[in-house]
C-alpha cells in the first residue's frame with residue numbers, strides 16, 4: 001500500500017550472513033491508468049540536478065497524469081481525473 005506521498009518501503013535482497021542488504025535492480029512499471037512505479041536503488045533529481053528526498057524508500061510512484069498536488073510524486077489524483085492512457089506507457 002502506498003502512502004499519499006507516493007512512497008513505500010523498499011524491497012531489499014538479503015545476501016546472507018556477513019553481507020549487507022543489497023537493493024534490487026531498478027524497475028519502472030507503467031500502471032494502467034495510473035503512475036509510474038519506480039522500484040530499486042535510484043536517485044531522483046529535479047531539473048537543476050538537485051536530489052529530491054525520497055526518505056528511506058527505494059520504491060515510489062511518479063505522476064503520469066499531471067494532476068498531482070505533490071509532483072513529481074503521485075498523490076492518487078489520477079483516479080478523480082479518470083486518467084486514461086494506453087499500455088505503451090504514453
Ligand code: FES
Pocket residue numbers: 034035036062063064065066067068073074075076077078079
Ligand atoms: S498519476 Fe497519480 S496523480 Fe498523476
